Amino acid sequence: MAGYDDRDGLIWMDGKLVEWRSANVHILTHALHYASAVFEGERCYNGKIFKSTEHSQRLLYSGELLDMPIPYTVEEINAAKDLTLKANGLTDAYVRALAYRGAGDEMGVAASANPVKLAIAVWTWGAYYGDAxxxxxxxxxSKWKRPSPETIPSAAKASGLYMICTMSKHAAMAKGCSDAMMFDYRGYVAEATGANIFFVKNGEVHTPKADAFLNGITRQTVIGMLRDMQIVVHERHIMPxxxxxxxxxxxxGTAAEVTPVGSIGPYNFEVGELTRRVSTEYEKLVRL
Incomplete structure (x- = not known):
């Protein structure tokens, strides 16, 4: 498949559908220099974006947390996503909504006068971890840790928060791994580079408390599914x-969906019955 800058299709940019290869920004776009951007990753199944409204709401909330008000409503964002999917003729796709501070009158750390822009792109994307x-x-x-909420708003899906994730995943892939697990600033188990993590012991599920990393929409969905199955779920701090x-x-995660883990460093896990059941039930849910 061609690089992400060289494809056929249309990308929605501030109310207009733009030819894919022409969907560009100026080199002095503030977000490119200072990471003033937030985004959402979503999946569309059979023509319907799973939890589209929740994602749009979180996008606006992320913008608020970064002092970057996004000039669109939830309804307008939802409509723009649907329009972009239809314009590209896609019913099963990944959806990326990106809000960013653009180029304007200011080009320093502070740039409140610069406009906040919104773009939406869609493309086909299979399993995030392949045959995993x-x-x-x-x-x-990972050697990198999720930072304290006192250093950056960890509840925002902010571009800048992902730099240590990129470095962690590069290091993992160099070792033949699919991803990396990260601890938080206190040394507790946190998450993978772009996905939340769950463990099973004696028929009960344990997942890190989301107080220093993003409380994923898929994470919340799976916790709800487990409780509907009468499975005990412990949201708590987990020691290494x-x-x-x-x-x-x-x-x-939206991209990861529900992906079993076979090993984390020296620790091995079985792809057991509960893991397979959760994966199967999630696949059914997103296609309702």
Missing amino acids: KFKGAKLDI EELEGFEQCWLT
């Missing part, structure tokens, strides 16, 4: 030494 959906992903353990005692593990 069946045999379990292999994860490295507990990894050895867990039997199963999986990742959740």
Whole structure:
């Protein structure tokens, strides 16, 4: 497939559908220099974006947290996403909404006078971790930690928060891994580079408390599914030494969906019955 800058299709940019190769910004766009951008990753199944409204709401909230008010309503964002999918003739696709501070009168750290822009692109995208959906992903353990909420708004899906994720994933891939698990600033288990994490022990599920990383929409969905199944879910701080005692593990995220984990560093997990059941039930739910 061609590079992401060289494809056929249309991208929605501030109310206009723009030819894919012409969907550009100026080199002095503030977001390019200072990471003043927030985004959403969403999936469309059978012509319907799963939890589209929740994603649009979170996009606006992320903008608020970064002092970057996005000049669109939830309804307008939802409509723009649907229009972009139809314009590209896609019914099963990944949807990327990106709000960013553009070029304007200011080009320093402060740029409140610069306009906030919104773009939406859609494309076909298969399993994020390839065949790991069946045999379990292999994860490295990152040397980078999720930062304290006192240093940056961890509840925002902000572009700048992902730089250590990029470095962590590059290091993991160099070791033959699919991804990396990260600890938080206190040393607790946090998440993978772009997905939340769950563990199973004695038929109960344990997942890190989302107080220093993004509380993913897929994470919340899966917790709800588990409780509907009468499975006990513990949202709590998890210490590194507990990894050895867990039997199963999986990742959740819009891109990852529900992906089993086979290993994290020296710790191994089975792709067990509960992991397979959650993955299957999630696949059914998103296609309702």
